[in-house]
Amino acid sequence: MTPPSNWWLPMVDPPLGVPTINLADYEYDTRLGWGSIGYVDRVRHKPTGRLYALKAVRIHDHQRCQNRVREYMALAPTLDYRSIVKCHGVQTERGYSRLLYDLMTSPLSGFQTHDMEILSHIADNILFGLQYLRKKNIVFKFLSPSNIFYDDADMAFKIGDVGAPKDLLFDLDCQPVPNVEAERYVAPELLSYMVRLSVEGVENWDVWSLGMCLLEFYLGKFPIDYDKRKDTKGVSLPFFMAGMPNPPRAPPEAWPPFRHFIELCLQRSPADRASVDQLLSHEFVLTFDFEHQEGKGKNEGDRLD
The missing domain is CATH 1.10.510.10 (Transferase(Phosphotransferase) domain 1)
Known part of the structure; x- marks a missing residue:
């Protein structure tokens, strides 16, 4: 069995109890922006056609950095307030953690x-x-x-x-x-x-x-x-x-x-x-x-x- 090409990249599992998303349910639409720690894509939810913002956060090898990403994934979906952009769930793959947000204007x-x-x-x-x-x-x-x-x-x-x-x-x-x-x-x-x-x-x-x-x-x-x-x-x-x-x-x-x-x-x-x-x-x-x-x-x- 051949290992995946990105097998060497670090991975951070979603914290227990945090809502997760199935990345296969979303298709890429366009890149909204990028920066030093990752990028944001506009994606379409295949079953409903609704648009969202999918944020990718790069995972580094250093344990302290991975702990910070894990804390982010644990916190973001718990915030539910009119003045805060809503995060609906998270998912990870080797090299990146991904968070699904409401798409803002x-x-x-x-x-x-x-x-x-x-x-x-x-x-x-x-x-x-x-x-x-x-x-x-x-x-x-x-x-x-x-x-x-x-x-x-x-x-x-x-x-x-x-x-x-x-x-x-x-x-x-x-x-x-x-x-x-x-x-x-x-x-x-x-x-x-x-x-x-x-x-x-x-x-x-x-x-x-x-x-x-x-x-x-x-x-x-x-x-x-x-x-x-x-x-x-x-x-x-x-x-x-x-x-x-x-x-x-x-x-x-x-x-x-x-x-x-x-x-x-x-x-x-x-x-x-x-x-x-x-x-x-x-x-x-x-x-x-x-x-x-x-x-x-x-x-x-x-x-x-």
Whole structure:
């Protein structure tokens, strides 16, 4: 009997009790994206014709990296909330673990608007998602425009990749070349102490990231002027951010409640940042009279057009 051609690749079995999928029930449609730890395909469920997003996470030889992938597979299908992209099940094969997600309309990468109602809608939905994760003792460290999605079916903004082992991006045993894109929205103290197990103010890492995302949506560009080819003399982005004298701020012409909201998020000291609960009570979020009910997002008639 001839062994399969990929017999040498590592494999991580799905954790017990986690819903699994039959990969043979899905056919490839198109590649949606790829990165340092894997890729995402749009697939069609053969029996129903429904489209999903199938994420493949590369499995490395190092045991610590395999443990992180196993934790991801155990966590993702348990998250069930309107502001979190739903994972329906997992499966593994040699070299990759695969997770089946609802297909979102679009990520917010490259999105720009000065419409304060839309920005408030985003903030409200994402804050409720972060609040839900806190109830499960989860702090999402890697919030960025690429994993904030708009779902046209629910008319809601959702967090994707919750539980994804992006810590691997900063672990040289798992990812030899750090992914600068993943570092851009991370709180400065996390960048400065990436190798540590914990730092003071861990609960506010995601608040910084949310502020960076919202400010980018307003500006239409990354909020920090960084060009390693010029004045930074090749210094990496984490060290550049850690050395910034002042965090970025919304421009003076922006709506004052939005400027104040961004300032509360982008405080260098974690202890000075507002909490998720405080931000949910902020004027920027409350002004547009969105429904603040468990499991609900903002106006059902709101759309990202």
